[in-house]
Amino acid sequence: MAKALGRGVVYFDTPVFIASSAAVAGKKEGAGPMGQCFDRVEQYSRFGQKTWEQAESRMQQETIWLALDKAGLTADSADLILAGDLINQCTSSTYSIRPFGIPFLGLFGACSTMAESLIIGSLFLSAGGGERAVCATSSHFSTAERQFRYPLSYGGQRPPTAQWTCTASGAAVLDTVTASSPKIEGACIGRVTDLGITDANNMGAAMAPAAADTLTRWFHATGTSPDNYDLIVTGDLGLYGGELFTQLMMKQGFDIKPCYRDCGVMMFDGETQDTHAGGSGCGCGGSLLCGHFLPLIRQQRIKRMLFMATGALMSPMLVQQGESIPGVAHIVEIASGEENYHA
Template structure:
């Protein structure tokens, strides 16, 4: 006998869809110059954000974003049943130290750049399952911390190939509740790890695209509906080349993605900013979702969307040992109230 809330192989339909009570976003200076600048709550004046190191700046951005989301919801850390968060930095140190400061029962997440949507899926399960009334969740990244951990120190000035993406500096946070006013998370889609053998850490879109396409196709087949069911289908940070690959891979499996398919990494920067293939990082989907998407929904210009965070499950160790880069894609469906 199958699970009562499962539809097909990978989709979960919530019996009591959790409510997005509030959302907040803070971004770095480059993101604050991009086409979505008016949607973010705060824009940092520089990459250090008043701290001595980039890592400390990243943690401060995450903590302030979470505090802002709580303030918007009229709630305090003591009201939260769980905190779910993650980042890219060395055993998710930004999330760990933020959890230390907030004092909320904490589960650290690592889904690479899919972490925000992994948190939305798991937080919704906790609430729908009756294990929590309120869940605070979020994710962050920082261009400088990610570059020197996964590729090269920024001080070296290494020339980036055109397939490279720009790790978004920023953070997004959401307060989920059992009841209240706001958009509802109606479905969660848990992805599979998919690996087509891409091994270039400067071509993350190609590494993640197969997993993104797999999640999109499997969800649509689970619910037996066409892509047009959703006003918007949006991936987390594939960039322009990864987005093109998803369209091709989905078409090979009988799913034709049209103009309602977009990618957060394409939206957050424009070509004049010289980010090459677009944005990436945990904060890419986190800030675009908590800033742009949810504010468009609040304004009545977006009724529903199927969003999925896309993650490249690599590490410096695995790359140095010649491993390929596995990908993952976790998603949720959000419906306007």
């Protein structure tokens, strides 16, 4: 079962293990500094499909197959699948999951979806809802540009604070039956936080307050501090959102700089890949968690980390109506080993 430590903060008494994980990415992501960590890098961003939307579904589907395959499982052995993406009606996920026949919950948390899926999956399994759950997320540069910004071949200039939506997908298989490593120990569900940022080209700044709120709540509820963790990793705050996040944490009395990383900053080489403030999208944090961080925990090179996926809950329509951009961020505490640290 899960034990509540505060509003939206839980520890899992029943260990939830991450049996396997997989990550697939596009060519640009594959050419970046993290290129080696992906299970597959697709050179053609259409993934052999007719439309960009089909391409994203296909990428997510391949990632789920890979994750199941690594755990030696078939789709029949999963009790639940949790997936989400950035596209209206979560179509990238629904069409990806269509052939699997696994009970499905579609999630929307903008780029916070990977953490959201891991939290709900862990709660479901620790409550005895099943033995295995699949958590997946994806984003695709071309589908996101089409939906949120301009057509791909439109000639526009991006400001320095703009981020580049990653073509990437991550999937993890949660398991409560077979003890393995890594495992999920706790979680903190974020609050919708808005400090009035209206610039859709500065999503990092829109999300940073949500990240700071969630992490502060986590530290207070659990009585921990940055020293307790090898790493604190955010999904896609980017260069400037990450800077604001560390400043906000400092104002709360926590110096996280020594152990802080951001997947958006790690994904690309800003100098040569022209990605301005860094990568973004559900697939950014999702693919680096599944392709980079979880394997490092499995190899015992990271003992304990907080993965915090950050989402800008941006709607182009609401921004046009003059609304500001709210953010949300969720934490998942992931550790190596098979014993339960908090039990």
